[in-house]
Amino acid sequence: MDHFERELARMMRDSQEHAPFESQHQVRLRDGVRARRRARAARRAVGSVLAVAGLGIGLFLLPRDHGRDQPQGPVPRPMTSPSYPYTTPSPTPDVSPSETPSSTATNTAGPDEETSGPPPSATSTDGSATVTPDPTTTTTKAVTPPPSATNRPSPPVSPTTTPSTVESSALEGSADPG
Amino acid sequence: MRMEQARADGFDGFVAARWSALFHLARLLVGGDRHRAEDLLQEALVKLWFVWPKIADEAPEAYVRTVLARAAARSARRRWWGENPVAQVPERPEDGDVSASVVERSRLEAALAQLPPRQRAAVVLRYYQDLPEKQVAEALGCPVGTARSHASRGVARLRRLLADVIEPVG
Incomplete structure (x- = not known):
């Protein structure tokens, strides 16, 4: 601290003059305390009102948010579930019936034709003759079988005789009355 | 009721x-304005009245000093006492x-x-109150380096303003 700083400090201290605490100062101080107390009370009341209002708004909005948070329904089942056609039939009524038969026919057409179809070669029931027809002949006979070849039923795709034999037997059956 | 009366008595004794x-500290902090100093001290x-039960036995004067210094340092932004800085110090009275x-x-x-409020507060606290730089910084609510500056x-x-009053040594 140099000379100027010491002199500055001395001037600050020496310049102090006696100022007694008078009654007017006391009255003014009391008034200030009361005013500040009222201001604090008002601020606290406003804060309480705001807090209650905020709490009320929060409680008013809370049930709606709670209902919105609830799950909408059961979790959708996987596509391979057996109950799937029964759970959602209505949303796609035009698509499901058309797709299901087509897909079924497509999937089962091959095996049915290969396994359950009539065999291309047939054996006659009486075992008299076994003819393996020509593929072109067999196809023709299967499509247009004779209307009444014999009395006993026979598979439509099993022509076991030649066309000449069929014609002769047909003539015999029709002529025979017994 | 008795506690309230004891509180009022202790507070009144300290203030008196x-x-x-x-009041002199407040007057230096505001640059000599008596009315402004009285308003600042009343505030x-x-x-202090509302915190009196907590700090009555500790350091009530340090609390008032801090409140005064910070209010005086903030007063430049308020401009509610109408201080008009001038380039030259007024002539000495007749x-x-x-x-x-x-x-x-x-x-x-x-x-x-003539000083900015924060500089004035730092000078008054440092040289009139004889506080170390750390306590000046705490009172002003700023870093020590800022208070020192x-x-x-x-x-x-x-030094420039009072050159003719305080003669340099030598």
């Missing part, structure tokens, strides 16, 4: 005992029946009024 010193004492101490005090207050700049400006 320290009013003069606190600080009202704040010599007559005024004593030399009054003249010296007037020059000092006029020079302090405010004080050194304020003193440098006061």
